[in-house]
Amino acid sequence: MGFTGFDLVIPILIVLVLLVLFTGIKTVPQGYNYTVERFGRYTRTLSPGLNLIVPFVDRVGAKMNMMEQVLDVPTQEIITRDNAIVAVDGVAFYQVLSAPQAAYQVAGLQNAILNLTMTNIRTVMGSMVLDELLSNRDAINERLLRVVDEAAHPWGIKVTRVEIKDINPPANLVDSMARQMMAERDKRAQILKAEGLKQSQILEAEGRREAAFRDAEARERSAEAEARATQVVSEAISKGDVQALNYFVAQKYTDALTRIGSAGNSKIVLMPLEASSLIGTLGGIGEIAKEVFGADAPGERPRHSSSRPPAVRSD
Template sequence: MFSGFDIIIPALVVLVLLVIFTGIKTVPQGFNYPVERFGRYTRTLAPGLNIIIPFVDRIGAKMNMMEQVLDVPTQEVITRDNAIVAVDGVAFYQVLNAPQAAYQVSGLQNAILNLTMTNIRSVMGSMDLDELLSNRDTINERLLRIVDEAASPWGIKMTRVEIKDINPPANLVESMARQMMAERNKRAQILEAEGLKQAQVLEAEGRREAAFRDAEARERAAEAEAKATQVVSEAIAKGDLQAINYFVAQKYTDALAKVASATNSKIVMMPLEASSLIGSLGGIGAIAKEVFGDAPAGTQRQAYRTPVVRQDDNQ
């Protein structure tokens, strides 16, 4: 039979083993465990194998030290211009100090959620609707700075606060669409008017440049005519009749060439003063004799031979 001593020894061994296993704590990676001794915080267990005093020390909280995501539910926000929009978001935070996160606030996630929602209403309510829709990055930056500063005493770090959706009412969206269409039509009309104005300016500049060049050409022609007239006048003043005959014959010949070149004339009526033209041609011949001297008779006849142009009966 077993004696009482034989029963007590195994019982003590089992009790010691239970106490030892109770005092051994394994902390997984990414967690920190604050330790309380008789209800008071004493130290924090890091990831790995740790030993505490059984029945004296206990684990106060199991704090997740990894970055965590917190969904911000949809809420209505009234903007500065009295527009009502539905807004939701997401917040990212990380516990940096496990004792502070465990003992400085009760219900850490609930506290972060309410803090974020309150500041969303505060920040977005101070902005107009157009500013709200076009400056989402600015809103996220302001929210992150404000919420991180408020949650810093809790031993956490707000890494990101993002606004996911901003949903105005349907009637407000329709009004915004009409406003956008009107603005685009306005821009199109302004661009069209600017293009028409530029085209008219360029056309006017082209006409001015053409008129300037025409005037310049007429001025050059007038200067040449004046120069020629001056030369003839000087020749007349010197008594050079041959120059006078040449000048008159040239003008007369030009006038007859213009009359003969008309497309609607079939018969050219020679004026009675045609003999004067012949006299002028005679003057030209005299000038040529003085300039070139006496040439062979055959050459002179060939030079002054008048070409004969025959016209068909059909003309």
């Protein structure tokens, strides 16, 4: 049994149909977009899933990853505004929003984003002094993100984050910073100590002033009381009342004896006194009491005089 030409055409047609179907059917995975080119010109974008294109006329151009991607920024040396050399590295996160722009607006997308990020890191951090560089990392990240995202926008790229990972000054600079920090802390400690001493001296001076003021006030009141007593005695004497003078003298006399007797530099003190004058003084005190109370106090015992000079004993 021989084969005719028609029998050979049928398998060929079947193969051609399968080839056409295979060429025209495209499956796009999730997270990717494919661009379609017709005779080398972009026509449309294929979304994830099953898609059909015109066989032998259309072809898939670029396969773009639409997921957020991480780009490691290598270490580079930066000269700050105060001429300090630091080594800096970082990381950038970006996402393709427009597959045609990312495919046809820039060649070598990742390389372009990397160079753009490194250049802006040198620009931003080189305009700052070292202290600002070490203490304002959040501000640096925010400024880098704004600048890089604005520059990559025409490429259909959204830069989501730019982070500085490490800032490494030279070892000698780190030692200098440590010594400066210790000096600042010692300075603050000395200032606090001086402030404490100053407050202590101020409070002590205020305490002495208050004590002196109160002592002066007490002496003033004592002097006023003494002057008042003297005035009362003077008025009584001017009115002819000699007993008031006797009472005043006796009180002073008794106080003097008390001070002599309480002296710590002697044990026994013998003083010759005029007995009659002491009796007279005591009598004057009794007369004053009678005049005040009108009569002798109940149970008052008679006074006895002594001709012997009194002795003051201090044990």
